[in-house]
Amino acid sequence: MLxxxxxxxxxxxxxxxxxxxxxxxxRLADKEDFPHLLVYGPPGxxxxxxxxxxxxxxxxxxALKIKEEQRVLQAGTRKFDFVLVSSNHHIEINPAEAGNQDxxxxxxxxxxxxxxxxxxxxxxxxxxxxxxxxxxxxxxDAQAALRRTMEIYSPNLRLILLANTTGSIxxxxxxxxxxxxxxxxxxxxxxxxxxxxxxxxDVQLPQDDAARNQLxxxxxxxxxxxLRRALLMLETMYARSEKIDASTQVPLTDWQLMIDRxxxxxxxxxxxxxxASVRKDYYELLTHCIxxxxxxxxxLFALLPRVSAVAGKNIVxxxxxxxxxxxxxxxxxxxxxxxTASTMRILEEA
Ligand SMILES: Nc1ncnc2c1ncn2[C@@H]1O[C@H](COP(=O)(O)OP(=O)(O)OP(=O)(O)O)[C@@H](O)[C@H]1O
Numbered sequence: 380m381l382x383x384x385x386x387x388x389x390x391x392x393x394x395x396x397x398x399x400x401x402x403x404x405x406r407l408a409d410k411e412d413f414p415h416l417l418v419y420g421p422p423g424x425x426x427x428x429x430x431x432x433x434x435x436x437x438x439x440x441x442a443l444k445i446k447e448e449q450r451v452l453q454a455g456t457r458k459f460d461f462v463l464v465s466s467n468h469h470i471e472i473n474p475a476e477a478g479n480q481d482x483x484x485x486x487x488x489x490x491x492x493x494x495x496x497x498x499x500x501x502x503x504x505x506x507x508x509x510x511x512x513x514x515x516x517x518x519x520d521a522q523a524a525l526r527r528t529m530e531i532y533s534p535n536l537r538l539i540l541l542a543n544t545t546g547s548i549x550x551x552x553x554x555x556x557x558x559x560x561x562x563x564x565x566x567x568x569x570x571x572x573x574x575x576x577x578x579x580x581d582v583q584l585p586q587d588d589a590a591r592n593q594l595x596x597x598x599x600x601x602x603x604x605x606l607r608r609a610l611l612m613l614e615t616m617y618a619r620s621e622k623i624d625a626s627t628q629v630p631l632t633d634w635q636l637m638i639d640r641x642x643x644x645x646x647x648x649x650x651x652x653x654x655a656s657v658r659k660d661y662y663e664l665l666t667h668c669i670x671x672x673x674x675x676x677x678x679l680f681a682l683l684p685r686v687s688a689v690a691g692k693n694i695v696x697x698x699x700x701x702x703x704x705x706x707x708x709x710x711x712x713x714x715x716x717x718x719t720a721s722t723m724r725i726l727e728e729a
Pocket of ligand 1: 572
C-alpha cells in the first residue's frame with residue numbers, strides 16, 4: 380500500500396497539523412444543527428482527509444466502511460456510467476466527471492439519497508451527508524440544482540462541498556454553507572508528517588538537524604507544499620535508496636518533467652514547428668489523464684522563473700484568460716494551444 384494511504388489519519392485525534400481547524404470541526408460535529416460545509420484549499424492540503432475524519436466523528440467508525448458502486452444515469456436519450464462511493468451514512472460523488480451532464484448527477488443522486496432513511500437507527504445524527512468533490516468545476520446548471528436540493532431536503536441531508544477555490548461557486552450556495560479553509564501545510568508541518576512516516580518505515584534520515592531540515596525544505600518546495608506529493612516523493616526517494624540525505628535529488632513525476640520541458644522549449648524557440656511539437660506533448664499529457672487546468676497551472680509556474688517580470692505579468696494575464704475559457708468549454712487542447720501561442724507572442728514582443 381502506498382504511504383499516502385497507509386498513513387492517512389482516520390480520526391480527528393490523529394490529524395497531524397492545523398489543530399485549531401481540527402478543534403472547529405470537532406465542535407461542529409457535536410452540534411445538533413450541523414451546517415452544510417464548503418471545504419476549500421489547495422491540492423494536497425488535507426481537505427478530504429479532514430472530511431473523512433469529520434464523518435467518522437459524526438457517525439462513528441461505520442462511516443469509513445465504504446463501498447463503490449457503478450451506476451447508469453440517463454440524461455434525455457443518453458446513458459452514462461457513474462461511480463458512487465458510499466457508506467451507510469454518506470455518499471461521495473464527483474459530478475464534474477459527468478461533464479455537461481453534472482446537473483443530472485446532482486439532481487438524481489441527491490434526490491434519491493434524501494428520500495431514503497438511514498439504515499442505522501442508533502446513529503448519533505439522523506441526516507445523511509453528500510460529499511461533492513471538485514465542486515468548483517460544477518456547471519451553473521448543476522450549482523442551481525444543488526441550491527434547490529439544499530432548500531428542499533435540508534432536514535435529512537447535509538452537503539460537504541470540496542473545492543480548490545471558491546471563486547467559481549455561486550453566491551447563493553456560498554451563503555448557505557459554512558466556509559472552511561484548509562490552508563496548505565507549512566514546510567514545518569510537512570517535515571513533521573514526513574519524519575513520522577520515515578520513522579515508521581525505518582527510512583535512514585540524516586542525523587544532523589540542519590541536514591534534515593534542508594531535506595524537508597527541498598521536498599516541500601518541489602511538492603509545492605502538497606502533502607500528497609511530498610509523501611509520494613519521499614517514497615520514491617526511499618525506493619531508489621534506503622539512505623536519504625539533504626543532497627538526494629527530489630524526483631519529479633514524468634508529467635511534471637514533460638511540462639518543464641515544454642516551458643523550456645517555448646522560451647527557447649518560438650516557431651510554428653515548435654507549436655506543433657508542443658501540441659503533441661499536450662496530447663500525450665491529456666491521454667495520461669492530466670487535467671487541462673493542471674497542465675496550464677504547472678506550465679505557468681514553470682514559465683515564470685524563465686522570463687522577465689514584464690513578460691511574466693502578461694503571461695499570467697493570458698493564463699487567467701485561458702483558464703477561464705478552459706472551464707467554459709470542453710475542447711481543452713484548443714485553449715492550451717492558444718495559451719502557448721499567446722505566450723510565444725508575448726516573449727517575441729518582450
Ligand atoms: N492532517 C494530516 N496528517 C497527516 N497526513 C495527512 C493529513 N492530511 C492529509 N494527509 C496526507 O496527505 C494526503 C493528501 O491529503 P488529501 O487527499 O486529504 O488532500 P486534499 O486536500 O483533499 O487533496 P486534493 O485537493 O488534491 O484532492 C493524504 O493521503 C494523507 O496521506
